[in-house]
Amino acid sequence: MKDxxxxxxxxxxxxxxxxxxRGKTFVIxxxxxxxxxxxxVQLAHDVNLLNSLGVRLVLIHGVRPQVEARLTENGTAIRYVNGLRVTDDAALACVKEAAGTVRVEIEALLSLGIANTPMAGADIRVASGNFVTAQPLGVRDGVDLLHTGEVRKIDAAAIRRRLDQHDIVLLSPIGYSPTGEIFNLxxxxxxxxxxxxxxxxxxxxLMETEGVPDDGQTIHNALTVNEARQILDREAQLPEDVTYYLPCAITACTQGVKRAHLISRHRDGALLSELFTREGVGTLVTPAPLETLRPATIDDVGGILGLIEPLEREGILVRRSRELLEIEIDRFLVLESDGVVAGCAALYPFPEEEAAELACLAVSRDFRGRGFGDLLLDEAEKRGRKAGFKHLFVLTTRTEHWFEERxxxxxxxxxxxKRKQALYNYKRKSKVLQKTL
Incomplete structure (x- = not known):
């Protein structure tokens, strides 16, 4: 029952x-x-689930270990310049062979439909093709990289047409030039x-490490683009894959991508855990901070009710009906985290005494421990001072010490x-606390 x-x-x-x-585009x-x-195999199960939920998916696979293995088998020299492969004719042949083999293996695994498995009933169509136009990287540090290239153009319109047909688009690290050349990307x-x-x-x-390391023991749960840049500038001993992928996350987020995630390929179900839980399991990179503190609107009523109703049942907050909340919505502040109402507070003015009541301060259990209560209190105090109030007071039955500490x-x-005295419930026996603004 517990499970x-x-x-x-x-x-x-x-x-x-x-x-x-649903209907969103994810590039994995x-x-x-x-x-x-x-x-x-496990990732295919999770991709199948996302596809069934209506997520538009573009998958990009690498081939480095497969290429290395083929070059070694052939006795061909493996050459890199500043992390970039020198792709001569022999290496390009290995790249083409490896890309084709890996692509076919991925398509086969996405085509599974065995009963009693997560792929049962799956009807996934995979689209591959010449969606990537490339150009040569040319000479770098005095070395001609030959068939090693960079992306010149992505045929986004063609990919969208495939996604509109509910296909999963699979891209290999190979691009083609208008003159028919093939480039290793x-x-x-x-x-x-x-x-x-x-x-x-x-x-x-999906990478080797859990995410962007914080202090050696933990990882950063979320970073803004500016914070990520500071880490790259400051940290000299970042894992190699972080030095590859974090700059890409920054570039993407500064050019219109809403979110970038760096997660471990070794953790089974990491993709689902990152996407469907608030805390995630990797590092999230965003263009701007996830939290937004703003005045509440009528659209926030449902989210506020979800916060305060459990506290009302416990007797911590005075019960408010939806109708009353809708009438008083202009008194409320909400703290939104990644599109979810994570906290709220209300400020009721008593201008005749130059005072205001702080009421209905609540933070979702899923977001406690992040200082959200302090953020709401600080904002309420700022608004009170701006409105010319001299005192802020609160009535509480359970959180007296929290307010005293502040x-x-x-x-x-x-x-x-006077108006509040007339409404005071002596049966409830709430503690009255005040603070000079």
Whole structure:
């Protein structure tokens, strides 16, 4: 029963993401290691689920380990210049062979429909083709990179037509020139440019590490573009894959992609955990901070009710009907995190006594411990001072110490504004706390 209850709670909490992701475009990139080591089987299950939920998917695969293996088997020299492969004719032949093999293996795994597996009933169509136009990188540091190239153009219109038909688009790290040449491209270049040209809602990199390291023991849960740039400038010992993918996440987010995610390829279900839980399992990169503090609107009533109703049932907050909340919505502030109402507070003015009441301060359990209560209190105090109030007071039955730690002092109902005194519920016996603004 406990496991079932946990599942129901998780499924309900995932509902906003399920609704929000339908019709959105996700670009998911992964190295050839995922296919070589058998990890794509689990990823295929998760891709199938996303596809069934109406997410428009573009997959980009790498082939580096497969190319290395073929070059070694052939006794061909492996040459790199500043992390870029020198692709001569022999290396290009290995690239073409590896890309074709990996693409076919991915298509086969996405075509599974075996009963009693997550792929049962799957009806996935995969579209591949010459969607990527490339050009040569040319000479770098005095070395001609030959058939190594970079993305010149992504045929976004053709890809969208495939996505409109509910196909999954699969791109290989190969591009073609208008003159018929073939170029070896980097996985991250194809993924980034595809996400930008498609104005994707998410660019997701599956990589070796869990995300962008914080202090060696943990990872950054979320970073803005500016914070990510600071990390690249400041940290000299970042994991190699972070040095590849974090700049791509920054580029994508500064050119129209709404979110970029860096997650581990080694964690089974990492893609679903990152997308369908509030805390995620990797590093999220966003153009701007996720949290927005703003005046509430009528559209926020449902979100505010979801916050305060559990506290009302526990007797922590005074019960408010939806009708009353709609009437008083202009008194409320909401703290929105990634599109979800994470906290709220209301400010009721008593201009005759130059005072205001802070009421209905609540933060969702999913967001506690992040300082959201302090943010709401600080904003309420700023608005109170701006309106010319001298005092802020609060009535509470459970959180007296929290307010005292933030400068409120014990008071009594006799010191409340006259209109508030007339409404004071002596049966409830709320503590009265005041703070000078």
């Amino acid at each position: 079932t209850t946990h599942f129901v709670h998780w499924f309900r909490s995932a509902a906003p993401y399920i609704h929000g992701f 990139a992964f190295g050839g290691e995922l296919v070589a080591e058998g990890g794509f 980097s996985l991250e270049d194809v993924a980034t440019q595809a996400a930008v040209e498609l104005a994707a809602d998410k660019l997701i990199f 400068g409120f002092v014990d008071s009594s109902p006799d010191h409340l504004p």
